[in-house]
Each structure stands twice: as C-alpha cells, then as structure tokens.
Amino acid sequence: MKSLSFSIFHVGTRARRRVLAAVLGAGLMATAWPAQALEVGDTVVLPSxxxxxxxxxxxxxxxxxxxxxxxxxxxxxxxxxxxxxxxxxxxxxxxxxxxxxxxxxxxxxxxxxxxxxxxxxxxxxxxxxxxxxxxxxxxxxxxxxxxxxxxxxxxxxxxxxxxxxxxxxxxxxxxx
The missing domain is CATH 3.40.30.10 (Glutaredoxin)
Incomplete structure (x- = not known):
C-alpha cells in the first residue's frame, strides 16, 4: 500500500498561500478559545x-x-x-x-x-x-x-x- 504524503512545497504559490492562511487561521482560533474547559483547581479571570x-x-x-x-x-x-x-x-x-x-x-x-x-x-x-x-x-x-x-x-x-x-x-x- 502506498503512503500518501503532502508537502506545502508541492503546490503552486496561490494554493500554498491558501494552505498557510488556513494553518495560521487555525492556530489563531486555537489560541482564542482554550481547547479544554476549566477544571477544578484552574484559575480564571472573568470578563464583564x-x-x-x-x-x-x-x-x-x-x-x-x-x-x-x-x-x-x-x-x-x-x-x-x-x-x-x-x-x-x-x-x-x-x-x-x-x-x-x-x-x-x-x-x-x-x-x-x-x-x-x-x-x-x-x-x-x-x-x-x-x-x-x-x-x-x-x-x-x-x-x-x-x-x-x-x-x-x-x-x-x-x-x-x-x-x-x-x-x-x-x-x-x-x-x-
């Protein structure tokens, strides 16, 4: 069975920009909301x-x-x-x-x-x-x-x- 691999360098410039934008956007989204909910013992600062x-x-x-x-x-x-x-x-x-x-x-x-x-x-x-x-x-x-x-x-x-x-x-x- 052949293994599939993906490299951002195997796609054109326009497609590479889209992939980079998606990766960066996902990274920003991940930092906007914690992946996990608060648990007992965690500290939180509540907003207005x-x-x-x-x-x-x-x-x-x-x-x-x-x-x-x-x-x-x-x-x-x-x-x-x-x-x-x-x-x-x-x-x-x-x-x-x-x-x-x-x-x-x-x-x-x-x-x-x-x-x-x-x-x-x-x-x-x-x-x-x-x-x-x-x-x-x-x-x-x-x-x-x-x-x-x-x-x-x-x-x-x-x-x-x-x-x-x-x-x-x-x-x-x-x-x-």
Missing amino acids: LALLDGKTLPASAFKGRTVIVEYWASWCPFCAQQNPHLQKLYEATRGKPIQIITLSIDKKPQEAADYLKTHGYTFPAGMENEAWQAALGKRRGLPELYVIGRNGKVLRKEVGEMFGEDVAALADYAGK
Missing part, C-alpha cells in the same frame, strides 16, 4: 457581562466574591428543572459575598429574555460570547455550572442537572 436587561455587570463585580456561573438554554429540559432552584439560591444569597450569573446559549437574545420573563427569573443573565468562551473554555453540556472562589480558582464544576438540595448547598461557598 452585558446582561439581557441592557445593564452591564463589570468584571470588578466579581472581585472578592464567590461567583457561580451557569450555562443554560431556553430549550433545555434539564435547565428548566435546575433554574427554579438557581432562582431560590439567588434570592437566598442576596447580601452575601456570592455573585450568581447565567449565560444563555440561545441563538437569539430575545428567546432567552422571553424565557426569563415567562418564568419570573430575576437572576443576572447574559448571552455566551467570545470573552466568556475564552475565559471558561469549551462547554461540555447543559446545564453546566462553575463555582469560582474569591481568588479566581474553580472550586466546583457540574455538568448536567443538579438536584434542588445540591443547588441550595452552593450557598456554603460564600466567602470561599
């Missing part, structure tokens, strides 16, 4: 977040606080089961050093905003964007939840639906 209500949550809002980040979608049945518990946690931790934020992966911001309004959710919600993808890396499922300590270290990561008592127990991370 444009919220669906038109306000902006600045990156400084996360300093000195435990941050709980949840990825969700309006069409996700597991998110629909978990989000009521997250709303209760949000209400229970007001005034504590915890910042809850959620990132929708819906295609249209209006779909996410309508979902929040329909269900009466008041927790801060924005859309997943390049800055958050760069900070947290590749998402593995829905819902996906991170607990990030005051020092920026990932303390906990959950992929998939959590039970109500487990979501409520996240309040124990206040100040960690």
